[in-house]
Amino acid sequence: MRRLLSAALAALAVVATALAGPIAPAAASSTTQSTISSTIGATNVTPMHSPQLPKIVRDSNGWYYTTTLDGSGTSYPWIARIWKSPDGVNWTVAVTLNQWVYQPPSLLLDSGNRLWLTVPCYTGGQCYPGVAAAGGASMERVYLTRLQFSTRLGDGSFDFGTWSDQSVRTAGAERYYGGMAIDNDRRYIYHAYSKADWSLNVSRFDTWTNTETTSLVANPGVNEAYLYPRVRPGTSSGEVWLLFNQTVLNTGSSATIHGVQLWRSTDGGASFPSGQRYMVSSSPSPDGVGNWTDAVDLVVDSSNQPHVLFYKISSGVSHLYYWKGNAGSVTLPGSPHDLGTYENHAQLAVAASGERFVLGTPAAGSSSLHVLRSTTGTSWTTETFPVSGAAQVYSPNLERKETGSWVPDAGTGIRMLLSTRPTGSSAFSRLDFLTYTPT
Numbered sequence: 001m002r003r004l005l006s007a008a009l010a011a012l013a014v015v016a017t018a019l020a021g022p023i024a025p026a027a028a029s030s031t032t033q034s035t036i037s038s039t040i041g042a043t044n045v046t047p048m049h050s051p052q053l054p055k056i057v058r059d060s061n062g063w064y065y066t067t068t069l070d071g072s073g074t075s076y077p078w079i080a081r082i083w084k085s086p087d088g089v090n091w092t093v094a095v096t097l098n099q100w101v102y103q104p105p106s107l108l109l110d111s112g113n114r115l116w117l118t119v120p121c122y123t124g125g126q127c128y129p130g131v132a133a134a135g136g137a138s139m140e141r142v143y144l145t146r147l148q149f150s151t152r153l154g155d156g157s158f159d160f161g162t163w164s165d166q167s168v169r170t171a172g173a174e175r176y177y178g179g180m181a182i183d184n185d186r187r188y189i190y191h192a193y194s195k196a197d198w199s200l201n202v203s204r205f206d207t208w209t210n211t212e213t214t215s216l217v218a219n220p221g222v223n224e225a226y227l228y229p230r231v232r233p234g235t236s237s238g239e240v241w242l243l244f245n246q247t248v249l250n251t252g253s254s255a256t257i258h259g260v261q262l263w264r265s266t267d268g269g270a271s272f273p274s275g276q277r278y279m280v281s282s283s284p285s286p287d288g289v290g291n292w293t294d295a296v297d298l299v300v301d302s303s304n305q306p307h308v309l310f311y312k313i314s315s316g317v318s319h320l321y322y323w324k325g326n327a328g329s330v331t332l333p334g335s336p337h338d339l340g341t342y343e344n345h346a347q348l349a350v351a352a353s354g355e356r357f358v359l360g361t362p363a364a365g366s367s368s369l370h371v372l373r374s375t376t377g378t379s380w381t382t383e384t385f386p387v388s389g390a391a392q393v394y395s396p397n398l399e400r401k402e403t404g405s406w407v408p409d410a411g412t413g414i415r416m417l418l419s420t421r422p423t424g425s426s427a428f429s430r431l432d433f434l435t436y437t438p439t
Contacts, residue, residue, distance in 0.1 A: 029438045031369065031385040036083050036091045036431040038422065041071050046419040046428040048395035051297075051345055052179035052230045053106040054403035056417050056433075060113045061156040064088050066417055067105045067117070068431060070096075077122050077139065080105050084157050088415065088433055095160040100127040102142050103176065109404030110207040111186035115149040115158050118191070120175055130161075134169035142174040143167070148207075166210050175201075179229040179244075181402035182207075183237075190231050190240050190269055198225035198249070202240070202269035215270045223249045226261070230298040232402055234328070238268040241330075243298035243308060246279075248286060258286035260295045260310045262330045278330040280323065281310050290316040297348040304328050307356065307377075310336070311344035318363050320346055322356070324377050337378055342370070345395040351411030359396050359416065359436065367391055369418065371436060387432065392421040394428060413437045 040047045047068045048055070056066045064085045071078035080097040082105075097105070103120035110116065120143075121127030123136030127145050134143035148164040178193030189205040200218040205211075220226050229244035246259030264276040286292045296309035306325040311318065320343070323336035339358060346360025358372040358380075367390045374380040387393045399415040401407050407415075413435055420430040 029371070029383050029436070031437070032435045033388055034085075034089045034091065034433045036066060036085075036417070036433055037070075037081075037093075038430045040068070040429045040431055041079075046395055047431045048345070048397050048417060048419040050104045050177070050228065051347065051395055051397050052228050053104050054108055054180060054400065055104070055106060055397050056399045056415070057107045057109050057115070057403045057405040058399060058407070058415075059109055059115065059158070060406055061152075062086065063157045064433070065094070065107055065115065065158070066431075066433070067107055068417070069101065069104050076102050078102075080119065082107075082117070082160065085433070086155070086157070088435065091433070094157075095129065097128055098126050100125045100133070103178075106180050107403065108180065108182050108189055109186065109406075110182065110189075111404075112150070112207070114207070116189065116207065117145070117147045117149070118180065119145040120178075121145045131163070131165060131167065132169075134167075134173075141171070142176070143169045144173050144175055146205075148210075164210075166205075168212075177225075177227040179231040179242075181231040181233055182404045183233040184235070184401075185237075186404045188268065190233070192229040192231050192242055192244070192269070194225055194227060200226040200229075200244075202242075202265070204268045204270075213268075213270070217265075217269070217272050220246070225249055228295060230295060232298050232300045234264070234266075234300055235302065235304040236266065238266055239304075240265045240269040241298060241300050241306060242272070243280070243295045243310075245293075245295050246282075256286040256288040257292045257294050258283045260293050262298070262306065262308060262325075262332070264328075264330045276330055278332065280308060280332065281312055281321070281336075283312070283314070290314075294344045296320065296344055296346055299348050299350045301350050301354075302352065306330070306332075307348060307350055308332065308336075309346060309348045309358065317341075318344075320344070320358070320360070322348075322358065322374075322377060337380075339372060339380065342372075343394070347396045347398045347416070349398060349400075349410040349414050352409045353411050355411060355438075357410060357414060357436075357438070359398070359414065361393060365392050365394075367393060369393060369396070369434065369436070371438075373438070385436070387418065387420060387434070389422055390420045390430075390432075391423045391425065392428075393432075394419045394421070396434075411438060 124138030151162040175193040259282040294311040321336040
């Protein structure tokens with residue numbers, strides 16, 4: 001009887017298929033690509049240097065803006081450029097900064113849909129054309145150029161020739177190797193950075209009143225520095241998370257990263273109590289070659305759970321790790337998940353559904369963008385997308401909600417900048433804009 005019923009059902013299925021026509025296969029995930037610039041003046045850094053700084057935003061009119069370094073020599077100071085696009089396909093240069101740029105610029109949007117540009121600049125000349133420089137001799141010290149743009153051109157994009165100057169030119173205003181984000185209300189800009197004494201500081205700039213508070217939050221040990229923080233707002237007002245490198249200085253030709261730390265503040269970055277500090281990973285004998293660690297990325301999801309990416313190389317073998325925490329806690333439970341031999345400039349996105357996406361390339365290099373996906377954090381699949389005309393791609397920089405950008409959920413599409421070494425070139429002289437659409 002069961003066999004006859006099965007045969008009957010099979011026959012009905014054949015009839016239904018014939019009536020409905022062939023079943024279309026499920027659409028595969030895809031990417032689209034456009035080139036912002038193919039003539040980046042590559043120096044000793046890629047166009048996406050300092051991925052912890054937000055470099056791409058999209059305003060309420062649908063315009064994209066991006067900024068990056070564009071050097072013409074092998075050392076600082078550099079120039080920088082800002083591009084704009086109405087559709088993510090066609091890009092034009094909006095403004096070129098003068099050659100007094102020390103660290104990469106960053107872009108953020110506030111709740112009034114005003115664009116904020118922040119650039120650490122050297123004394124000795126105008127960094128942004130027409131904006132007064134800080135006093136001092138050539139490259140004597142670094143100060144902060146901070147401009148607000150609100151005036152629009154006829155096409156709806158920002159007018160970069162009109163600004164409100166909120167720069168900080170006082171002595172001691174230097175801000176090195178920092179990270180930035182805006183809070184969920186798109187009011188307060190948080191900036192975590194080092195000063196000349198390598199202390200860790202956090203500022204909170206109020207975009208509604210143009211006032212700022214700064215706090216010294218940590219003095220590292222002798223010959224140490226806390227560098228390259230990823231700054232993320234939590235779900236509560238005044239909640240700020242940091243993921244950063246604990247670095248050993250004076251080790252020879254360069255600094256060596258020996259620890260990755262996750263910190264949390266509930267008072268707007270004014271303090272990070274000892275119970276809200278956690279060593280994610282460390283290298284007991286860092287040598288900068290075969291043993292060291294690196295902070296890679298941090299996402300704090302809508303449930304206030306931290307998702308951490310970090311990189312570790314031990315005895316010359318490198319691996320990328322993913323680790324998820326509990327809501328509101330910096331103490332990460334269990335053990336991290338080893339994602340394999342991927343490079344240390346990958347980026348992480350988490351969809352509202354909870355699916356995780358890690359975007360990057362293998363440590364050995366690749367001409368394709370690799371996307372690792374997981375709904376559990378322990379079982380991952382990999383998708384690979386060749387980038388047209390690329391010999392090698394590197395260092396994605398994602399459009400994120402903490403830039404103030406009008407970003408849809410990561411499960412419907414992830415937009416990013418990508419450093420590209422074109423076929424036949426020895427330098428990362430191309431800047432691409434990619435959209436990854438998952439299925």
